[in-house]
Amino acid sequence: MDIGQRLEQELEQAVARAAGPDCPPILAEALRYAVFPGGARIRPRLALAVAHACGNENPLAALSAASAIEILHCASLVHDDLPCFDNAALRRGKPSVHCAFGERTAVLAGDALIVLAFEWLAVRLALSPDRLAPLTRIVASCVGGPSGICAGQAWECESQIDIVKYQRAKTGALFAACTMAGAAAAGYEPSQWQSLGFAIGEAFQVADDLRDVAGSAEELGKPVHQDETHHRPNFVAELGFDGAMAHFDGLLADAMAAIPACPGAEQLGLQITAVSRSLVTGLSSRTVAA
Amino acid sequence: MDIGQRLEQELEQAVARAAGPDCPPILAEALRYAVFPGGARIRPRLALAVAHACGNENPLAALSAASAIEILHCASLVHDDLPCFDNAALRRGKPSVHCAFGERTAVLAGDALIVLAFEWLAVRLALSPDRLAPLTRIVASCVGGPSGICAGQAWECESQIDIVKYQRAKTGALFAACTMAGAAAAGYEPSQWQSLGFAIGEAFQVADDLRDVAGSAEELGKPVHQDETHHRPNFVAELGFDGAMAHFDGLLADAMAAIPACPGAEQLGLQITAVSRSLVTGLSSRTVAA
Numbered sequence: 031m032d033i034g035q036r037l038e039q040e041l042e043q044a045v046a047r048a049a050g051p052d053c054p055p056i057l058a059e060a061l062r063y064a065v066f067p068g069g070a071r072i073r074p075r076l077a078l079a080v081a082h083a084c085g086n087e088n089p090l091a092a093l094s095a096a097s098a099i100e101i102l103h104c105a106s107l108v109h110d111d112l113p114c115f116d117n118a119a120l121r122r123g124k125p126s127v128h129c130a131f132g133e134r135t136a137v138l139a140g141d142a143l144i145v146l147a148f149e150w151l152a153v154r155l156a157l158s159p160d161r162l163a164p165l166t167r168i169v170a171s172c173v174g175g176p177s178g179i180c181a182g183q184a185w186e187c188e189s190q191i192d193i194v195k196y197q198r199a200k201t202g203a204l205f206a207a208c209t210m211a212g213a214a215a216a217g218y219e220p221s222q223w224q225s226l227g228f229a230i231g232e233a234f235q236v237a238d239d240l241r242d243v244a245g246s247a248e249e250l251g252k253p254v255h256q257d258e259t260h261h262r263p264n265f266v267a268e269l270g271f272d273g274a275m276a277h278f279d280g281l282l283a284d285a286m287a288a289i290p291a292c293p294g295a296e297q298l299g300l301q302i303t304a305v306s307r308s309l310v311t312g313l314s315s316r317t318v319a320a
Numbered sequence: 321m322d323i324g325q326r327l328e329q330e331l332e333q334a335v336a337r338a339a340g341p342d343c344p345p346i347l348a349e350a351l352r353y354a355v356f357p358g359g360a361r362i363r364p365r366l367a368l369a370v371a372h373a374c375g376n377e378n379p380l381a382a383l384s385a386a387s388a389i390e391i392l393h394c395a396s397l398v399h400d401d402l403p404c405f406d407n408a409a410l411r412r413g414k415p416s417v418h419c420a421f422g423e424r425t426a427v428l429a430g431d432a433l434i435v436l437a438f439e440w441l442a443v444r445l446a447l448s449p450d451r452l453a454p455l456t457r458i459v460a461s462c463v464g465g466p467s468g469i470c471a472g473q474a475w476e477c478e479s480q481i482d483i484v485k486y487q488r489a490k491t492g493a494l495f496a497a498c499t500m501a502g503a504a505a506a507g508y509e510p511s512q513w514q515s516l517g518f519a520i521g522e523a524f525q526v527a528d529d530l531r532d533v534a535g536s537a538e539e540l541g542k543p544v545h546q547d548e549t550h551h552r553p554n555f556v557a558e559l560g561f562d563g564a565m566a567h568f569d570g571l572l573a574d575a576m577a578a579i580p581a582c583p584g585a586e587q588l589g590l591q592i593t594a595v596s597r598s599l600v601t602g603l604s605s606r607t608v609a610a
Contacts, residue, residue, distance in 0.1 A: 052485060053466030057474035061465060109431060114423040133404040135477050137427065138470045141399060141434060145464030148438035152456035159449035166442035166456070174435030175351060176343030180428045184347035187425050195342060 037074055040097045041065055047153070048146040060131040060139040061146075065104045069122055069251075072305060073208050074100040076230065079301050080212025080223065083294030091161045091215035094154035098147040098169050099207055105143035106179050106204075108136055115183070116256060123251030144173075164214050172207035179204060186262070193263060201238070202231030213290075222290045229285035230302060236278040237309040239265040244313040271315040282306055327364055330387045331355055337443070338436040350421040350429040351436075355394045359412055359541075362595060363498050364390040366520065369591050370502025370513065373584030381451045381505035384444035388437040388459050389497055395433035396469050396494075398426055405473070406546060413541030434463070454504050462497035469494060476552070483553060491528070492521030503580075512580045519575035520592060526568040527599040529555040534603045561605040572596055 031039070045065050049058035074096035081092035111118040111126040112133065119129050128136035148166060155162040172178045182200025185191050206227030210220035241250055242257050243266040257264035265274040285302060289295050321329070335355050339348035364386035371382035401408040401416040402423065409419050418426035438456060445452040462468045472490025475481050496517030500510035531540055532547050533556040547554035555564040575592060579585050 048465035050466035053471055054474040054478050056477050057465055057471060105431075109427055112427065114427065132477065135474065137399055137402065137404065138474050138477075141395075141430070142465045142468075142470040144431060144434045145438075145460050145468070145470065148435075148456060149460030149464060152453045152460065156453040156457075159453055162452050162456075163442045163446040163449055166438060166452075167446075170435050170439030170442065174439060175338035175347055175432045176340040178432075178435070180432040180435065181343055181347060184344040184425065184428050184432075187346050187422065187428075188344050 033075070033078055034071070036093065037071060037078070037096065037100075038066075038068070040093050041068070041100060044097055044101060044146060044150040047150070048142055056131060056135055057138055057142065060127055060135045061142060063130060064108050064127050064139055064143060065101065067122070068100070068104075070305075071100060072234075073103055073204055075305070076205065076302070077208040077212040077215075079298055080209050081216045083298040084213050084216035084218045084292045085294075086215075087217045088158060088161060088215055090154055091158055091165065092212060094151055095165045095169065095211040095215050096208075098151050098165075099172075099204065099211065101143050101147040101150065102169065102173050102179075103204060105140045105147070106173070106183075108140040108143070110183065112136060115186075116260065118253055118256070120247065120252050161215060164220065165211055168210045168214060168220055169207050172203040172210075177203060186260075191263075197232065197235050197263075198228060201235045202228045205231035205234065213292075218290075218292065226285060226288040226290070229281055229288050230306070233278055233281035233285060233306055234309070236265045236274055236281060237306065239267075240271070240274055240278065240310055240313050243267070244271065244315070249312075275310070278306075278310060323365070323368055324361070326383065327361060327368070327386065327390075328356075328358070330383050331358070331390060334387050334391060334436060334440040337440070338432055346421060346425055347428060347432065350417055350425045351432060353420060354398050354417050354429050354433060355391065357412070358390070358394075360595075361390060362524075363393055363494055365595070366495065366592070367498040367502040367505075369588055370499050371506045373588040374503050374506035374508045374582045375584075376505075377507045378448060378451060378505055380444055381448055381455065382502060384441055385455045385459065385501040385505050386498075388441050388455075389462075389494065389501065391433050391437040391440065392459065392463050392469075393494060395430045395437070396463070396473075398430040398433070400473065402426060405476075406550065408543055408546070410537065410542050451505060454510065455501055458500045458504060458510055459497050462493040462500075467493060476550075481553075486553075487522065487525050488518060491525040492518045495521035495524065503582075508580075508582065516575060516578040516580070519571055519578050520596070523568055523571035523575060523596055524599065526555045526564055526571060527596065529557075530561070530564055530568065530600055530603050533557070534561065534605070539602075565600070568596075568600060 045061055049061045077096040108127045110116055111121055112128055118126050151166055175181045177199045185196040206224045209223040209227035213223040214220040242254055245254055247254050286299050289299055335351055339351045367386040398417045400406055401411055402418055408416050441456055465471045467489045475486040496514045499513040499517035503513040504510040532544055535544055537544050576589050579589055
């Protein structure tokens, strides 16, 4: 079984726990709908790649942390799409959760997924108690306040945005959770892996900006031109298409330089480069005008 | 320092973590506003009373679990008051979070509080790793799906409500978390403490129904007649005032009978009775008509 299949199997087991037989049927359906079918699963794959590069001493710890991070990512998408935020009708090529199941169920599904992420860590790490506290802390700090995803979204409610804190919290933090959790699961000191996560997160943010401006809704499975619509900062608007692409290349080089010493450092660098490049493949300044 | 002060101090420390210096200021204010000043803190006090009755072998585990439960209760109130649910303007005698800070901040504050509850457990129990997994699982199972608070709320979205599952999940589950977490923190087998929590939760639900019908918004600090407004089941509507009060007495007797053997069983019974009775003090069939 390849790692992608193993990850889907783990996510299936986790969601089956929250959406068990006693669960109200609509909520159970919404929980499954929010997690399956997934996107590229970039974040959990990054966590697993880091754990692998570090020797993957405790594969179950790595897999459960990767799954918790993906579940939290899915929760953030459900709440992010709500009418009071992006009011997005489309996600992963199908109606967003609140469009398919109503706003109340979308709020509850997001809440239940947040709970599930932490529950799943505790279920899977009952026999590795020394790993549970650090992994829970890493994952929690990257999604809550003061500088996780919730804080990132909350900067959008402020009249003055601290742009560095905003982007780090909204996008970078979860990538930092991936690199730090992958390393911690394998017994490595997580703090040394934070800057790699932030660098990948920044590159991903630029790629996301490029896709929002130069991609198509069909390819992305979600609406484009969202930054313009919601008056959010966008690197293409700021630097132009070629400038943003050059910035992306620079950030990717920063990421390569930030990979800490570990047995699989070289292969990890190749994997990160391949996945990052795939995000901007096919985009060109020509498609901006389209 | 009495236990109430110690609990407030613990909650202050927990919220200070999520609302730290890097936190967007409005979110930080909303997080504090959602937790302070508190209500009667009935749930965390119950968890601490159970831990005390069981010998309180690990006071920090009991206190952090009690705080996590109260933080999750506060989160549930913030989301419960949202326009898409109860659309309640008043909570604990002041504007609800979405009325004071806007809907987006209310969604994010609830999310960040859910994350904080689990983060705080991991922070406080880093040196008691054997307690962390069971306490996280107890608390998570009582707030998420399939049968925690999220599931309880989600039953309201179904065309056919399973009334027993609904009330157990919406109200009983968090009380079961209190009794089970209090016992587990003190090293007792938590499953034996679940039925006590459910019995208290049922009694509390009846008391809440009595207050909704026969109380006043000034005394309760929140709107009354909410069940009628939202077409929710209410024991007074079903059994009449005297019938509901008799049902309350019966449930309280059930709770007394459900207290497992432990050194402080007798005092625990007295405490539960005193707190439960205080909820319905001053209510009478006369005030129903008012």
